[in-house]
Amino acid sequence: MKNFYEIRLSGSGGQGLITMGMIMGEAAALFDHKYVVQTQSYGPEARGGACKAELIISNSRVNNPKPITVDILLTLSQPAYDKYIPDVKPGGIVIIDSSLVKYKKGKGVYPLPITTFAEKDIGLKVTANVVALGIICSLTKVVSYNALERALLNRIPPGTENINKKALSFGKSLKFKDNI
Amino acid sequence: MLFYKLYKDEQGRKVGFLQGNEACLEAALIAGLKFFAGYPITPSSEIAAVAAEKLPMYGGRFIQMEDELSSMAAIVGASMTGKKTMTATSGPGFSLKQENLGYACLNEVPCVIVNVQRGGPSTGLPTQVSQGDVMQAKWGSHGDHPIIALSPSSVQEVVELTIQAFNFAEQYRNPVVLLMDETVAHMREKIVFPLAEETEIINRHHSEVDPQKYKPFDTSFGDIPPFENFGSEYRYFITGLIHDEYGYPTTKPLEVKNLLDRIHRKINDHTQQLSLFEQYQTEDAETLIISYGSPVRSCLGAMEAGRKKGMKIGVLQLKTIWPFNPEIFTKLPSKIKNIYVVELNMGQLILEIERVIKRKVNIQGINKYDGLFISDQEILKYLEQQQGKKS
């Protein structure tokens, strides 16, 4: 387990990436007691095709708030994939929604049909971001599951607890093989 | 609709994972904010949104005015009734606020103006970082006027300096500008809010004189006259014209000079109390990086990385920008040979630093003004290049 992670969650506006970033950040900062800085796209960019939320999770004080290259990249849309794939550090992890994105295979590339899972297995397409959170959690261990679940449950609208919990644990339970 | 939650830690302190903007308003509530007027502008909009939601919960009032000019006027008006007031804006809006900011300076009306700096000039780069308004904060309104400006580098410092801004405003009877920047305003970090007993809150200094004898600009109490509320038994007149002690317009040269001298003296004579700064590893430093606002983070990163390579780097962070305190610079350790001033503008505060450092030392600016944040690697690379040139 490294003690410094730069993470980019990317996709298009409306996929809940910024919410994901806030939940992950809150979980790591408040419940895992890490040093965390989270930033995100603003304005027209946030509503457009390649929107992002970024996190730096570290065991010591974070200086630069905005990652330039990343250890973990999540992409939920084609424009975001195309734009951000060059920024992945050697040995980095790329998680791709293969139901939406055409991608290049490689070491550390994890394609999963995240949106299809959300639609078929959870029964609600908008939970794709929560499924993705579960995937990041189990694949990277950058944030603990308990912390993530606590932060998630504090943020979602009342009445949606069960479906969100289901989506998170579903994401966590997936088995991965990187795509070489 | 709030995008953050507040939790309680073991000591009962509020904690949360907040943006600089959100933390700013939460801290203002701790400081006693009761009135906020604003106008939507990126990247400060979240401050107004949180104010609209939270102020009425705690007996305060929020209004979205028709423009920046009126927002500034409204907080001055509200402050006259004894309330702690604030507005928040960004570059283009800060330009419009200058008119009534000058009014508040002349009439010594306490209020806090947050300027979340973005790229300029003009509409500039609405969602990108800059520190281009440093000189505007001091000189933006016409005529010589006193100003206090503070600049935080982390979300926790936003909390600290927002409370400090309200305290300075009330203590010195002067507007205070909180110069944030897009980076610190929009990034989220873990914040611990102080408990009430851990926070010093300064309230307005009231007078005990007979209402008939009260003068709003009375000099017999020192340079900071006691300030009474509209609506109390103290009735008085204030004007944007140069005024006498009663507040009545005057053009008598001595009265004009005395007034201007006093409103500047009340700040300048307290520069040491107003001057907040931090020094990091400056004791043995040969190279000093001076910065303020969010770039301080990168300077610290560059310092840590540089020290690992054997470079004796120290960092001086200015939390108070105005009034500018020359003493910090005249008392710098003599080992310092090189000074680098890191700013996200074309070189503004460096002019003041160059002005006050009399001894022979190499002073250079490291400036970035392309809308992007400056990284620690960029700073370190620059320092290494400079070192290479000399050796």
Next chain:
Amino acid sequence: MMQDIIHQYLRPSKKFPHVWCPGCGDGIVLSAIVRAIHSLGKSKNETVLVSGIGCSSRAPVYVDFPALHGTHGRALAFATGIKMANPELTVVVITGDGDGLAIGGNHFIHACRRNIDITAVVFNNSIYGMTGGQYSPTMKVNDYGATAPYGNIERPFDVCDLASAAGANFVARATAYHAIMLEKFIKMGIAKKGLSIIDVITPCPTLYSFYNKAGKNIDMMESIRDRTITIQKAEQLSDAEKEDKIVVGIFANRDFPEYTGIYSDLMERAKRSVKDEELL
């Protein structure tokens, strides 16, 4: 019994005579404002006068109320802050046609739209007096001014129509000559919850008269008197016949909800929701 009401309100520490030219109507309007406040029994401490910049805006310095002489055009904005921060106060704005409707035009319509409980008295003399007689947004077409040497080519605002359309609860017009009527309208305006606009046609016997050869102050006053008609009378006239007339009376008197009152209700709702906000 006659009463020296105005003299009970002059600031004891202020020197007189005041700054206005001989025959200027501004002093007449100011004393009408003071009599209106007096007749409503408002306390001096809790009645705040707010003004902008210009001849008329010098008024609050002479009378013994808490008063703010603000920046050009911003009187209603300062006043909005004062009223919002302390809704208990009675807030009266003194503004001119240039101050209130040109540079302050945006604040004017938005104050009306919000319908905040402020009374604004517009000292309307169709000219910028303090800066040397430039045309104002209420100057008639073909009148002259320092910046209208060939005659004004801009159509004027009708202050009352504008205020009514923008949503003010009480809108009326009187003249400096009809000082008793003026006092009555100001009194009604202050008593009214919501925004009140009182447009006062007042003579500028110095600059307006100079550029328009309108005669001495008495000629101007008589002209105002003779051109004044009531709303009822105006309804019977054609547009051409109304051209030169001053239509006085109450243009709007209605009860849209008032802003600070609505906000107080909002605060009650917000306070109830604090429990949702308890710390986790």
Next chain:
Amino acid sequence: MAKKTKYLYIKKNWCKQCMFCVEFCPRDVIEVGEDGYPRIVDITKCRECTLCISLCPEFAIITEPEVTEQLEVR
């Protein structure tokens, strides 16, 4: 209640000689004096309509002797 004696006083050092009081007094109580300031011709003709007070832009017309005394010092 005993009727007070009618009283009207023009404070010359405040008056700017606009002559509204002279012109608009419906009962010709006030006229232009030799010094160019308004002066009271015949107080008995006054009906206390207050028009002169309302129309005096200078607050220079006083109707109570005590007020005159207070203001004369200014």
